[in-house]
Amino acid sequence: MKTEAIVRRSLAEEVAAAIEEKIKLGEFPVESKLPTEPELMKQFAVGRSSIREAVKYLSQSGYLNVQQGLGTFVKSSTGHHALDSKIEKANFNDIFEVRHVLELRIIEKAALNRTSKGLKDMAQALKNRAKYAEMGNLTACVNADIAFHSAIAESCGNSILTALYTTLSEHVNKFFMTIYKDTVPFLNSQQQHEELMLAIKDKEVKKAVDIANRIIQQL
Template identity: 55%
Template sequence: MTQPIKRKSLAEAVADRLQHSIERGVYPLQSKLPAEPELMQQFEVGRSTIREAIKFLTQQGFVSVQQGLGTFVISYVGSNDLDAKIERADFADVFEVRQLLEIKIVEKAAHNRKNIHIEKMTGKLKERKKSGAAGLLKECIAADIAFHTLLAESSGNSILFELYKTLSLHVSKFFEQVYTDTTPFTGSQALHEALLAAVKEKNASKALQLLKKIIGNP
C-alpha cells in the first residue's frame, strides 16, 4: 500500500537549510547566526517562521539562543537525538527503514526466538484479532505494534530491537492519523498468524516470504 508523504512545514524547510549551512561550516562553531530581520529577508518568510525554525535547530542541538545576545552555533552534528530526527522525517522514509529492519528481524527471529517470545506474540495477535473484530482501532494498533516489537526483541539483536522500538512509536502515531477503521488490520490478520507460525517453526525462508506479503500493509 502506498503511504502518504508527510509535507514539511515552511519552518522545517528553513530549519533544514540552516542546518545544512551549519553542517557545511558556513556558520562556524560559536559564531552568531544572522539576526531575525536578515533571516526573514534571506528566506522571504515571516518572523514567526524564523522563530519556529530556530526552535527546531535548538531542539536538535545545533544552536543555542542566548537572551539579548542572539543565536549561536554550538554543534556541527546536533544532539544526535534519533527520536527527534525521526519526528521530523517524511513518513515514507520512516516506513522504508522499518521495512528494511523487519527483513533482518524476521530472519534472525526465526533462528533465535525463545518459547517465551512465541507465547507473548501469540497473546498480542489474539488481542489484535479481537480488537480488530470489535472495531477498536486504537487497541488494534497497539496490539499490532506490540506484536512486531516482540518479534524484534526475539531477534536477539539489542540494537535492532531498540531501533525498531523507536521507529514503531512514530508508526503507531501515523496509523492513528491515517486509518479510520480496523479493516486493514483484520485483512492482514491471517498473514500475521502464518508469519508467527513460521517463526515458531524456525522456518526463516517461509517467514521472509510471508513478511514480503505483509510489507506495505499494517
C-alpha cells in the same frame, strides 16, 4: 482565550516519568542497579504491573537494561531522545523504508533465535490484535499490532536492532492512527500475521520473510 488539552497519563507512564527524572538527576546513576520491584512499588505507591510497564517502557526508550536473573540497570541518562528528534523531522516514507529493512532482518533472526517466551508474547499480542479488530477498537488494535511486531523484534537476539525498531514503530503507530479509519485492514491481514508467527515458530526463515514482505506491501 487559548485553551490547551490536558494529556492524561496512566500510572505506569507517571512512574516511568518519575524514574526517568531520577536518572537524569543522578539519583539513579548510569550503570547502577535499579531498586527491586518491591522497593519501587513502595517508593511510588503503585502495584507490580505499573512498575513492570514503566520498566519495559524505559528499557525500550534506552534508559534501562533488563538482565534476566541479575536485575535492571541504568543504561543511559538520555535514552533515545536524539534519535526521536531526528525521526520526528524525517519524511514518513524514509521512516517506513528504514523500518521495512529492519523488520526483514529482524524476522530472519527471530526465526532462528525465538524463545518460548517470545512466542508466547507474540501469540498474546496476536490474540489481542484479533479481538480488538473484531470489536472495532482501532487504538487498541494498532497497539496490539505494534506489540506483536515488537515481540518479534525482542526475539531477534540483537538489542540494538530491537531498540531501533521499537523507536521507529512508535512513529509508525502515529501514522497508522491517521490513515486508518477502522479496523478492517487489520481483520483482512490477521491470517497472514498468524502464518508469520507459525513460520517463525517453525524456524522457516525464507517463508517468514516472504510473508512479511506481503504484509508490508499491503500497507
